[in-house]
Amino acid sequence: MPAIKVRTDMMDSKPYAPGLTIEEIKEKYDLDTVIKLASNENPLGASPMAQKAINRHAPSVFRYPHNGNPRLNKAIAQRTGVSEEQIISGNGSDEILDLLVRIKANPGQDEVLTYESCFSMYRLMSRLCAVNFRQIPRAEGHKQPLKALAAAVSEKTAIVFMTSPDNPTGLAVTVDEVRELASAIPEQTLLVIDEAYIEFARPAEKYDMRGLLNEFPNMVLTRTxxxxxxxxxLRIGYGIMSPQLAGYINSARAPFTVNLLAEEAGIAVLKDEAFFNTTMDVVLRGRELYTKEIRAMGCEVLESQSNFIMFKPYPGNPEKDAMEVFEALLKRGIIVRPLKSFGLGEYIRVNMGTDSENKTFLKALKEVL
Ligand SMILES: Cc1ncc(COP(=O)(O)O)c(C=O)c1O
Incomplete structure (x- = not known):
């Protein structure tokens, strides 16, 4: 039988490598309980109102959802204070990132520009679309290199990707800094700000880019x-962009990618103020605690505006690998994210859990160090 061939540039693709699941860890280390603090998920679990909506609509799943999810878009528009025509919802914000690359960048000609140690999806989506992917070094202290990004844009740059608050550093850039970057970028280059963690940034008005959208029609915000x-x-994310760009995407995209239960749960969770407010309380309290306690253990901790922090367990000792800390925590039933795959082998990323999970993690970390 002849071997199947695919596009030559796809033959050596490596699959996305998520961490081990809770079940896999339990089995491997013979543990009863495992605390997962590795994927920046919500410490409270799923909103009760979202769960009720899923149950209520389960009998309807033999129907297709309404194409383009207009009810969900309307609910998102109301929540975010923009018009419905500016919203594209998708199967996770990953789908929005993918659609942006596909709609904007010419395969084999254009490039996507971002910085090193960034969220891996920008590279993955660019490769899939046969678009060159270029990264520049981060600024001092792992900051987003805004001035250098502006300087690095070329006539081939179809999209500049920037994450704020950033993954994996947790660092956020201000509205004034982004205005300066946007002013320096050509009108025909999209500036995509990935705001997957924007709800956790404080004070919100310092970091929230929505006010810039009217000034810069080439700016896109993605959220989740x-x-x-x-x-x-459930996989739901959305993009906020100019109605014109949204129109192009709507005309070109595959239909029905946000499924019926996801749409109903999304609409329900936007009304669940109690769930949202408690999430903020728990995460912000945990962030303060982590930062203070982990610094007190002698580690380097970056100033996070997100629901996780990045830290270097042994700042004075570059010989010591963060992988050791990761593995020692794993044996104690705590999953964190070592950042080797981001090119930051001396660092670990850990998200805030519930108050009791945070306490257990900090105790374990102290023992390990
Ligand atoms: C920076 C960033 N952008 C986007 C995403 C993807 O989010 P979604 O689950 O909406 O696809 C993540 C998920 O971890 C992320 O860290």
């Missing part, structure tokens, strides 16, 4: 229901 809204498993 996977973090602050606790629906990672």
């Amino acid at each position: 229901f996977s973090k602050a809204y606790g629906l990672a498993g």
Whole structure:
């Protein structure tokens, strides 16, 4: 039988490598309980109102959802204070990132520009679309290199991707800094700000880019229901952009990618103020605690505006690998994210859990160090 061939540039693709699941860890280390603090999920679990909506609509799943999810878009528009024509919802914000690359960048000609140690999806989506992917070094202290990004844009740059609050550093850039970047970028280059963690940034008005959308029609914000809204498993995200760009995407995209239960749960969770507010309380309290306690253990901790922090367990000792800490925590039933795959081998990323999970993690970390 002849071997199947695919596009030559796809033959050596490596699959996305998510961490081990809770069940896999339990089995491997013979543990009864495992605390997962590795994927920046919501510590409270799923909103009760979202769960009720899923149950209520389960009998309807033999129907197709309404194409383009107009009810969900309307609910998102109301919540975010923009018009419905500016919203594209998708199967996770990953789908929005994918659609942006596909609609904007010419395969084999254009490039996507971002910085090193960034969220891996920008590279993956660019490769899939046969678009060159270029990264520049981060600024001092792992900051987003805004001035260098502006300087690195070329006539081939179809999209600049920037994450704020950033994954994996947790660092956020201000509205004024982004205005300066946007002013320096050509009108025909999209500036995509990935705001997957924006709900956790404080003070909100310093970091929230919505006010810039009218000034810069080439700006796009992407957001998600996977973090602050606790629906990672349902896969819902959205983009906020100019109505014209949204129109192009709507005309070109595959239909029905946000399924019926996801749509109903998304609409329900936007009304669940109690769930959202408790999530914010727990995460912000945990962030303060982590930062203070982990610094007190002698680690380097970055200033996070997100629902996770990035830290270097042994700042004075580059010989010591963060992998050791990761593995020692794993044996104690705590999953964190070592950042080797981001090119930051000396660092670990850990998200805030419930108050009691945070306490257990900090105790374990102290023992390990
Ligand atoms: C920076 C960033 N963008 C986007 C996403 C993807 O979110 P979604 O679950 O909506 O696809 C993540 C998920 O971890 C992320 O960290």
